[in-house]
Amino acid sequence: MDTSDRDLIARVLDGERERFQELVRRHAGPIWSTVRAALHNAEDARDVFQETWLRAFERLHELRDPSRVRAWLVSIARNESRARLRRKGAFDAASSGTEDALVDPDAHDGLDHLARTEELGGLRVLIERLPERQREVLDLRLNHELSHGEIADALGITPENSRANYYQALRKLRAWACDDEVTT
Amino acid sequence: MNPTDGCQRVRGRMDELLDDALAPVEAAFDRGHVEACAECARELLRREALLDGIRRATAPDPLEVARAVTGTLARLEGASLAPPPRREAGERRRAIVMAVATLAAAAVFLALLESAGLGVPRWSAPRLPAWTVSIQAGADLLSGVGLGGVR
Numbered sequence: 001m002d003t004s005d006r007d008l009i010a011r012v013l014d015g016e017r018e019r020f021q022e023l024v025r026r027h028a029g030p031i032w033s034t035v036r037a038a039l040h041n042a043e044d045a046r047d048v049f050q051e052t053w054l055r056a057f058e059r060l061h062e063l064r065d066p067s068r069v070r071a072w073l074v075s076i077a078r079n080e081s082r083a084r085l086r087r088k089g090a091f092d093a094a095s096s097g098t099e100d101a102l103v104d105p106d107a108h109d110g111l112d113h114l115a116r117t118e119e120l121g122g123l124r125v126l127i128e129r130l131p132e133r134q135r136e137v138l139d140l141r142l143n144h145e146l147s148h149g150e151i152a153d154a155l156g157i158t159p160e161n162s163r164a165n166y167y168q169a170l171r172k173l174r175a176w177a178c179d180d181e182v183t184t
Numbered sequence: 185m186n187p188t189d190g191c192q193r194v195r196g197r198m199d200e201l202l203d204d205a206l207a208p209v210e211a212a213f214d215r216g217h218v219e220a221c222a223e224c225a226r227e228l229l230r231r232e233a234l235l236d237g238i239r240r241a242t243a244p245d246p247l248e249v250a251r252a253v254t255g256t257l258a259r260l261e262g263a264s265l266a267p268p269p270r271r272e273a274g275e276r277r278r279a280i281v282m283a284v285a286t287l288a289a290a291a292v293f294l295a296l297l298e299s300a301g302l303g304v305p306r307w308s309a310p311r312l313p314a315w316t317v318s319i320q321a322g323a324d325l326l327s328g329v330g331l332g333g334v335r
Binding site: 028032033042045046049050123124127135163167171173174 | 203237241248251253256259
């Protein structure tokens with residue numbers, strides 16, 4: 001996969017612009033997850049998703065290691081999402097909480113409320129209680145199979161920090177799940 | 185080491201085991217323990233189920249992703265984007281800038297030397313050897329007796 005990403009990027013830089021579409025299809029999942037998690041609003045997320053890819057196209061020649069394109073794209077998606085939040089004046093409200101602050105479930109759209117009644121709804125609610133950084137690491141590791149090194153690149157942290165966030169998130173979820181079982 | 189210590193040790197790093205973060209020797213030890221210990225095997229299954237649940241609970245909706253991709257491809261298609269600058273072009277640009285900067289630095293250095301009275305000797309035309317002067321004198325002589333244009 002690394003080789004074909006490298007090849008694809010080289011072709012785009014050689015002028016085969018249409019090859020960029022393959023890159024979009026291949027890495028759409030983690031980019032969508034990143035913007036969707038940051039923005040909570042599907043319309044904003046779609047807009048920022050597009051802006052992320054436009055920015056990536058413009059800056060493709062700056063990518064030093066094509067084998068890490070996924071992490072690079074995620075970092076662009078994060079920056080674009082933050083820029084959108086800042087423009088909307090919601091950045092401070094969304095990021096001023098401490099690492100361990102609980103996420104306000106009311107800040108999300110109706111889908112989260114519906115999730116409570118689904119089979120996995122309970123787990124979704126628990127995941128929402130995790131700090132943003134831990135949710136990001138869980139998603140990138142489990143849904144998009146990024147290594148801790150790639151996650152570190154994407155989030156601007158160290159691989160050790162990525163591992164620590166990941167294991168801490170799992171410990172919290174297990175503990176909360178046990179509490180829920182006890183109290184229900 | 186009694187079995188309880190073994191269980192604690194294995195469970196203490198079970199997340200790392202499932203994350204493929206253990207050294208091969210440690211992973212082999214833990215897998216061996218889990219095969220022999222029903223309680224730890226159950227705990228391993230519970231943790232695997234949690235990871236699977238997190239994946240299913242947080243996986244992006246494929247329809248939403250597809251919609252976002254379609255919109256992006258349409259926007260890329262419609263946008264009048266210049267092709268991304270090639271890396272080679274950037275390198276050429278850097279080389280030109282370096283060459284200009286080097287020349288400018290050399291000119292400043294020479295100007296400083298000049299102002300300090302340490303200027304390098306200027307180039308001056310070499311003196312012509314005597315025999316070339318003789319040829320010129322001969323040509324003038326011939327021209328004087330009406331045989332000009334021989335030169």
